[in-house]
Amino acid sequence: MPDETRVLYNADCPVCSFEIDHYVSxxxxxxxxIRFEDLNEDIANDWGLTQDAAARxxxxxxDGQLHSGIPAFIVLWKDMPRYRWLARLVAxxxxxxxxxxxxxxxxAPLIYRWHLRRLGATSTQL
Structure with a gap:
């Protein structure tokens, strides 16, 4: 679908899934x-990302352009009428x-560290 917006997020992250589940609904x-894709379904490579980079x-x-962080939120919010005001504000x-x-x-670093802890990562990986 040419006008489709794709969102890659970590559905195993309680913070991420709480917010994104609201957007999904x-x-x-x-x-x-808007298509929401869980990075835990081994699709990060389809995005040209490693699992670790996708989790961060x-x-x-x-429109063929990859956005991350706040610019990604702005793109997503612009596609949802209820949140267009937020996109304009944050921009x-x-x-x-x-x-x-x-x-x-x-x-993002705090949520990523929580993600690593949930995975049982060692402190050297944090």
Whole structure:
């Protein structure tokens, strides 16, 4: 489907799945062309990513372009009428910078460390 938006996320992550499950439900009710793909189904290679890279942040593929982190959220939110206002807000220059900083340096690394702990990773991998 040419206008389809694809979202790659970690369904085993309680934080990730809580948020994405909400989007899945909303997109389903509205019949939106958004496909949500669980990285745990061994599909990261289809995205050109390793499982580890895919687990580190949200990825969205739209119009042949791969987005990650806050830019991925913005693309996703733009495709959902209820969240377009949030996409516009987070895209504002100062807030965009702050959101990227918080996601890249605090939120995503913290969620990734939780992911590794759930997998039973050793402290040297953290």
């Amino acid at each position: 909303y997109a389903g009710r509205k019949g939106l062309p 942040r949200l990825y969205v593929l739209k 504002l220059p100062g807030l965009h910078w702050l959101s990227n900083f918080a996601y890249d340096h605090m939120l």
